[in-house]
Amino acid sequence: MCKSINVGIIGMGKALPPRVLTNFDLEKIVETNDEWITTRTGIKERRIVDENSSTSDLATEAAQNALKNAGVSPAEIDLIIVATITPDYKLPSVASIVQSNIGAINAATFDLNAGCSGWVYSIATANAFIQSGFYEKILVVGAETLSTITNWQDRTTCILFGDGAGASVVAKIDEPGFFTFDLGTDGQVEPLYAPGSGSKKLVAEPIPGCTNKVFMIGKDVFKFAVKVQSKSILKLLEKLDMDINEVDLFIPHQANKRIIESACERLNITQDKFMVNLDKYGNTSAASIPLALTEAVEQGKIKKGDTVCVCGFGAGLTWASGIMKWIY
Ligand SMILES: CC(C)(COP(=O)(O)OP(=O)(O)OC[C@H]1O[C@@H](n2cnc3c(N)ncnc32)[C@H](O)[C@@H]1OP(=O)(O)O)[C@@H](O)C(=O)NCCC(=O)NCCS
Missing domain, CATH: 3.40.47.10 (Thiolase/Chalcone synthase)
Incomplete structure (x- = not known):
């Protein structure tokens, strides 16, 4: 790079x-x-x-x-x-x-x-x-x-x-500002998709009412999220030769409080290091991390000079993390 x-x-x-x-x-x-x-x-x-x-x-x-x-x-x-x-x-x-x-x-x-x-x-x-x-x-x-x-x-x-x-x-x-990123995909449709929403003809709905709507096998996505979140964060830290304690705040995708708790356990860090606002907004997909980041700045949880780690996962199945210095 x-x-x-x-x-x-x-x-x-x-x-x-x-x-x-x-x-x-x-x-x-x-x-x-x-x-x-x-x-x-x-x-x-x-x-x-x-x-x-x-x-x-x-x-x-x-x-x-x-x-x-x-x-x-x-x-x-x-x-x-x-x-x-x-x-x-x-x-x-x-x-x-x-x-x-x-x-x-x-x-x-x-x-x-x-x-x-x-x-x-x-x-x-x-x-x-x-x-x-x-x-x-x-x-x-x-x-x-x-x-x-x-x-x-x-x-x-x-x-x-x-x-x-x-x-x-x-x-x-x-x-x-940006130090490095880790992007990846484990190409799978069935755990999380919108059947009948595009060019692929839908033969039968996996469950009633899901044509053109989100269909999810929650447990599979949960397991994927828990694994990939900590793995991707650790990969970034290793790449940068950075200790996890050098990160001031983590901004995870706001999908489920239990996924965030499990990342804390796996990474052996306290939950106050993770920004959480999913209680107010639920999972807003691609909006979730920038919304949480904006609110962390508004609430003074991130200051100029802080090191911030963002981490997302979702349909694809994709994941993406990044570590950056906050510069304003
Ligand atoms: C969806 C999710 C919350 C379900 O939680 P869970 O603990 O796995 O729950 P289960 O699917 O095992 O369901 C447990 C029971 O609760 C029931 N249940 C499911 N949804 C319910 C609801 N909204 N209210 C009440 N009961 C519900 C189930 O029918 C099941 O009942 P049963 O035991 O009689 O069969 C969880 O799997 C999850 O968060 N997955 C990841 C989702 C995600 O993050 N997706 C976006 C990724 S970008």
Whole structure:
């Protein structure tokens, strides 16, 4: 990797729909209860878009907040990457809609689908574009309206997901920001996919009501997540010859409190080293890490000079981690 150009995040922003759906609200939709959801997942409530809002609306708002916090104008942006599995349309990309909405007249655009690892994949991509000297400022957004692909008859999945967006301005900077990344895939469809949502003809629904909606074998994804999260973090630390105690805060994908607890056990670190906000938002897929990162900054849990480790996993099955110095 070329070391001559330093790259890092210079501003973050978020967007959340105002409508709150609590566990008690879900009790009225499927056979479940607040106690089960809280104990098995740690989630208490999630945000849901109204029928007039879409992924690009959340992405636009988060992008505008990130640009403001970074002190960067839309015209300075060279590229917009939106990580999402819930685009407004099959075509065009959400990134192209955001480009128009914010007036980023000089920006190229594309969406990236790596499931819940999408935002980390996207910042690694932005890092490569900037390190190569091709671009200087890239807007990276993770935005989802998972409520639009949730099977509201399936109690094993509908309790997990929420809507939201987080955005970051990634730029060429003077000091080292991003240290390194670890991206990977264990190519598998069945544990987590949306049957009948694309060109592959659906012969029979794996469960009722899941056509074009999320279908998941929860236990398989759980096992994958637990294993891959600590493995990927340890790989990064080894690559950097860094002790785990040198990391000030971990920002894991916000899927399930028990997955985070198990990572702490495997890595032998205390839970206060892990940012958690899944109780308020549930699993927002590609938005989850940038949302948690933005809130960690807002709450003063990350300060300039801190070392931060992000780690995601999701459909694909993918994983992606990165270690960075916080530079603002
Ligand atoms: C989905 C998940 C929370 C389920 O938890 P679990 O402990 O594995 O629960 P199980 O699937 O074993 O179900 C246990 C029991 O609870 C029941 N149950 C499932 N969902 C329920 C709900 N919402 N409310 C009440 N009971 C429920 C099951 O039917 C089962 O009942 P049974 O024992 O009578 O068959 C868990 O597997 C998980 O978090 N997986 C990873 C999901 C994830 O992170 N996905 C996104 C990755 S990006």
